Amino acid sequence: MIIRVSRDRLDQVLSLLDKSRVPFRTVRIYNEDLIVTWPDAKVDDKAIKAIDPNAVIIEVKAKYQLASNKWRGRTVIDVNGVRVGGSEVVVAAGPCAVESYEQVRETAVAVKEAGARMLRGGAFKPRTSPYSFQGLGVEGLKILRKVGDEVGLPVVSEVMDTRMVGTVAEYVDVLQIGARNAQNFDLLREVGRTGKPVLLKRGLGNTVEEWLQAAEYVMLEGDGNVILCERGIRTFEHSTRFTLDIGAVVVAKQLTHLPICVDPSHPAGKREYVIPMALAAIAAGADMLLVEVHPRPWEALSDAEQQLTFDMFRELMSKAREVARAIGRSL
Amino acid sequence: MIIRVSRDRLDQVLSLLDKSRVPFRTVRIYNEDLIVTWPDAKVDDKAIKAIDPNAVIIEVKAKYQLASNKWRGRTVIDVNGVRVGGSEVVVAAGPCAVESYEQVRETAVAVKEAGARMLRGGAFKPRTSPYSFQGLGVEGLKILRKVGDEVGLPVVSEVMDTRMVGTVAEYVDVLQIGARNAQNFDLLREVGRTGKPVLLKRGLGNTVEEWLQAAEYVMLEGDGNVILCERGIRTFEHSTRFTLDIGAVVVAKQLTHLPICVDPSHPAGKREYVIPMALAAIAAGADMLLVEVHPRPWEALSDAEQQLTFDMFRELMSKAREVARAIGRSL
C-alpha cells in the first residue's frame, strides 16, 4: 500500500499502523511524504479514513510499489536540464572507459555535435578479469567532470563500491549501477541516499520483476530519479554478446512510471550491430540510449569491438532521429 | 565451395571432383546450376580452371553455404506477386488457427484493407498438449485457399508432417515450418523439394547458425525461396512468452541474402505487447512481419491472449508504416 495523508494527521496514522503491527516506512519522494507498507500487509482502510477523510490509499499488487505505475503517471527526470522520460529521446554517449583527457574531450565534442545530450565514461570499471584495465578511478572522474563542464554535457559514470558513492556523486550527474551490481542491495540503498539520478542497469541474469525491485531499493531511500537500463541478458545465443531483451523494454514501459534506457552497445558486442539495435530500442519505446563511442575504437583499452566511431555515431543519430519522429517523439 | 562452371564443362569438373574424392552435390537454384562441395573439402582450383577458365569458385567459410551472402546479394522472393525482401516491408496477418470460413473471411478482408499483403492461418496446429485444439486439417487449408482467392491474398500455413507436404503445397503459397520442427530435417528436405516459398521459423532453442543451417537443408534441394522467421527464444525471462531476439534479426541480415521475417505475436504472448515489438522488428531491419489477428481474440481456440483485434492491427499498420518510412522502406 502507498498511503498519502495530510501532514497533520501523519503521526496519528503512523501510530495506528504501529499498533496494528503493520510493517511500513515513511518515504519522502517526488516532493511528497508517503507511507509505504509492506506489499502484503493488511491495512484497515476505514480506520485510516476515520483519522484523515482525505487520505489516499493505493493498493499496488506488484512486489515493487514505488516503481509501479499504479500510483503515478510517467516520471520525467531532470538531469541538469536534460529531461529523461519526456517526449524527447535522450542519447548519452561516450567512451567505454575514460582513458585520457584528450580522448574524452574529443569524443564529447563529437557526440554533442551529433546531438548527444549526456556524456558517459567509465572511471571505475567492473572487469571480468582482474588482469584487465580497471579504469582510472577518481582521476577518470575528474577528467569526465572537467570535459562535461567544458563541453556542456551532464555526465554519467558507474559506481561499484558503497565506500565510493560519496566521491563519485561529487563528480557525476548520474550515478550508474552496472549489470554486475544490479542486485548489490547495499549499493542500491547507498546511491538512493544521495537523491541523485541513478541509471540502473538490469543484471544479466535478472528478470524484469527483479529489476523493478532493485529500483524499489533505491526509491525506498527517497530517490525517485531512477532510469532503468536494459543492456542484454545471458541466453544460449552467442552470436551477439548478450541478448537484447526488447520485450523487457515493452513490458517495463507498461509496468513502471520510470524512464527506460537501452544500452545497445553491450548486447551487440560488435559495432556493426549497434545501429539497428538502437533503432529497435527507440521503436520499442525506449526513452534514452546509452551508446559507447570512441575516437579510435580499435585502440580502446576495453570493449574495443563494440564502440562506435564518430562517423557511425553520426549515422546512428541521423537514423535514430527519423525513427523517433516516426513514433511521435523527438531526438 | 560454391562452384559455377559452363554447362559443357560440367561433366568434366564433376568427374575431377569424383576422382579427388571431394564430396559435393549439384544444385539447380536461382535458375543456375551450381556445384556445392562440403564446406571443409579441399578443391584444386587450378585443375578446375584448367578445365573451365571461366569457372567461378567461391569459398564460403560459414557452415551454411547457399544461405550465406558471400556468394549472392539480397534475394527477393516472389509470392504470387508479393515481393518479400525488397524495399517494401510485407505484412502477413490472420488468425492463429483457421476456425471457420466466416472467421477467416472476416479477418482477411479486415487485414487486407489495413494493408496486409498475405494471409496466415493454421490448419495443422502443433500444440504442446494433445488435449488442445489441433486444427481443422485439410478442411482448414481449403477454407484458407478459398478466402485467399476471394480476397486476393497469397496464403501461408504450416506443414508438420513429411507425409502431408504434397497436400499442403497444393493449397498454400508459402509452406511454413514451425519452431518445433525447425530441426526436423526430413521435413526441411521435403518442403525444399516442392520448390515453393518456405517460411522457416527459428527453433526456440536454436542458435542463429543452426537456423541458417536449417535453411541450407531446404536450399540444397534446390529451393532458394526461404524466408527466415524469428519468433522468440527460450530464456529465463518469463514476463513475455518468449524472448524476441532482435539481435538475431540484425545478425542474420548481415550473414544471409535471404529475407528475414519477425513474428511478434508469439514472443509477446499478450496482445498489448505486440505493436511495440513489431515496430522494433521493422527498425531492426525485418523484411516481413507475421502477425496473429482474430475478429474476437477472446473467443479464439488457440493463442487467445496474443491475437490482435482488428482495431489493434490497424493501429499496428499505421505505426509500422511510419517506422518503415523512417528507415527508407515502404509498407
Next chain:
Amino acid sequence: MIIRVSRDRLDQVLSLLDKSRVPFRTVRIYNEDLIVTWPDAKVDDKAIKAIDPNAVIIEVKAKYQLASNKWRGRTVIDVNGVRVGGSEVVVAAGPCAVESYEQVRETAVAVKEAGARMLRGGAFKPRTSPYSFQGLGVEGLKILRKVGDEVGLPVVSEVMDTRMVGTVAEYVDVLQIGARNAQNFDLLREVGRTGKPVLLKRGLGNTVEEWLQAAEYVMLEGDGNVILCERGIRTFEHSTRFTLDIGAVVVAKQLTHLPICVDPSHPAGKREYVIPMALAAIAAGADMLLVEVHPRPWEALSDAEQQLTFDMFRELMSKAREVARAIGRSL
C-alpha cells in the same frame, strides 16, 4: 479425468459424456480400457456412478494425465526381457552412429561384457548440418539388428520421419525420438501407434512439463512404454555442450510413473566429463543411462569428442555399479 468403468457399462458412460459434450478419448493402455477426458472438462461424477457404482474417477490436475503418477505407481517397461524402471539401473551403450558391422559388433561385445543391457546406435542421424554424415539408414538398422541378435542385446535407434516409423519398428526394440523431434507431434503419435517401447528425449528448449506432455501424445495412442530421457538443455553456459538438468530428473521422478533415462554423453560433449555426469544421474534417481561408446572415438564419423573408449566405459560401469548400490539399486 481418467475414468475406469466396467466393460459392460462403457457404452452407457460414453454416451453420457457425449451428451454432456465432454471431450474424451478411450485408450487401451497397460492392458486396461480407460476413458480420458480433456483435463479441464467438467464431469458429472454422480451420473457416472449412477451408471457404474464401481467406476473409478481420478482427477489429474496436471496438463498431462496418463503420464502423471496420480493414477498409477511406477511403470516398469519390459524390453525383450530387460526391465527398465525397476530396481536395476539399465545401461544402453553403443556408438553414436552405426558405421559398419565390425564397428557395431566390436562395441556390442565390449559393452555387453562390461554390463550394458541394451545396444544403441544411430542409423538415421539428425545432423545440424546437411553436409555432415547422415547415417547409413536402413542398412544401419540391419547391422544393428543383426549384431543385437548375435550378441544378445535389445537395440535402440532413432526414428526421425513419420514415413519411416513402420520400417524402423521392424528392426529395433526401442524407438528413439531425438531431442530435435521432441515436439514433432505427428511423429509422437505415429510411434505411439506401434505400441513399442519409446525412448523420448527432452527437447533442448523444452520444459519438464512440455516433455511430459510429449509423452502424453504417445500414451494417448495406447502406448504406455515410454522412457523419458534427459539429455541436456540449452543455457548460456557453453563449457559443456549442453547443460545436464539433473533437477529435471529429480522433478520428473516425482511427477510421472514412467522410467527416466539420462544421456550423459550429449551434455558432456567431451568424453572426460561423461563418467561423473553419469554417476550424478544415477545418484539423482535415473533408471537408465544411454551412453555413447566407440572402439576408436577419434575416428568416429559423428560426436567424436564425446564417445567413450571401451576402457572408459568399463570404468564408468564399475563406478556406476558402486553408486547404484549406495542408493539401494543394482546395475
Next chain:
Amino acid sequence: MIIRVSRDRLDQVLSLLDKSRVPFRTVRIYNEDLIVTWPDAKVDDKAIKAIDPNAVIIEVKAKYQLASNKWRGRTVIDVNGVRVGGSEVVVAAGPCAVESYEQVRETAVAVKEAGARMLRGGAFKPRTSPYSFQGLGVEGLKILRKVGDEVGLPVVSEVMDTRMVGTVAEYVDVLQIGARNAQNFDLLREVGRTGKPVLLKRGLGNTVEEWLQAAEYVMLEGDGNVILCERGIRTFEHSTRFTLDIGAVVVAKQLTHLPICVDPSHPAGKREYVIPMALAAIAAGADMLLVEVHPRPWEALSDAEQQLTFDMFRELMSKAREVARAIGRSL
C-alpha cells in the same frame, strides 16, 4: 605466467620485468612468493633463467592463473580443523537466516549430531525485495559465533558490503560471497585481503570461466583459501528454482585446484528435491555441500519452501555417506 624465483634474485627479476614493461604483480600465497604476470604478457624466459637458473616459469593459458590447476595440485583448505578438498566430503548446514539464538542452537546441535562439520546461517541477507526480511545483521553474527563456539562447529556467513568485511571477518570462519555479489569485484578484493577462507558462489548468470576469474580476484590479494560454490543458474526451466549445473562441477574440478562446493537448496527451491540433488553433487565430485536446515521450515522468515527438517537432513546425511563411500570418499 606464474613465476617462482629464489628470494635473493627476486628484485633483479622484478626490475627486469619492469624494464620489459611486462605488467605483473607479486603475490604471497600458499606460503610462497610468486610473480604473476598478466596472462598475455610476453616474458623473456631466458633472461629470467640467466638471473636465476632455478626459476620456475609456468605458462597458464586460461584467463585465470592462480585458480588454474596447471601450476598446483588439489588445494585442501583448513577451516578451524575441518579440511575442505580432501578425501572427506564436508557438509555445512544451518538455517537460511539466523532468526534467534534458540533457532540456531537447536539447528546446530541437530546437524552436528547428524554429521555436519560446519554451521551456516545468514545474518546479512541479500533479498530480491526490499520488503523481505533483511537479516539480523551484526546481532545475527554474534548468535552464529556463540553457537558455533558452544557446539564446536566453524561458522560460515555472507558478507555483502565492502564496509562490513572487517566486522563479518571477526565473527565467522568462512566469508561467503553470495551469487548476487559474484562479480562485485571490490568486495572480492576486500575479502581476499582478510586471508580468511572464502566460499565463493557462482553468479546465477555467470559462466564457469567467469566464476574462476572471480576467484582470481580473491587470490591475487594473496588469499588462496577459496571454495567455489555452485548454486544453480538461470535457465528457461522453472520447475526448479534454479538449474543446478552439475556439469559445471565436473568442469570446474578439471580446471582448478580449489575445492568445489554445491548448494542443493537454492536450485531445488523445494525441500523434496534437495536430497537427490545433493547426492548427485557428491557423485559428480563435489568436495562440500551447503545445505539449508531449519527446526520448523514452514515458520522460516526466508526460503521456507526449501529448508530441510532435521529428519530430512538426517536422511540426507545417511544417504550421502553411502554415495561418498561408493566413490571412495568419506563423509
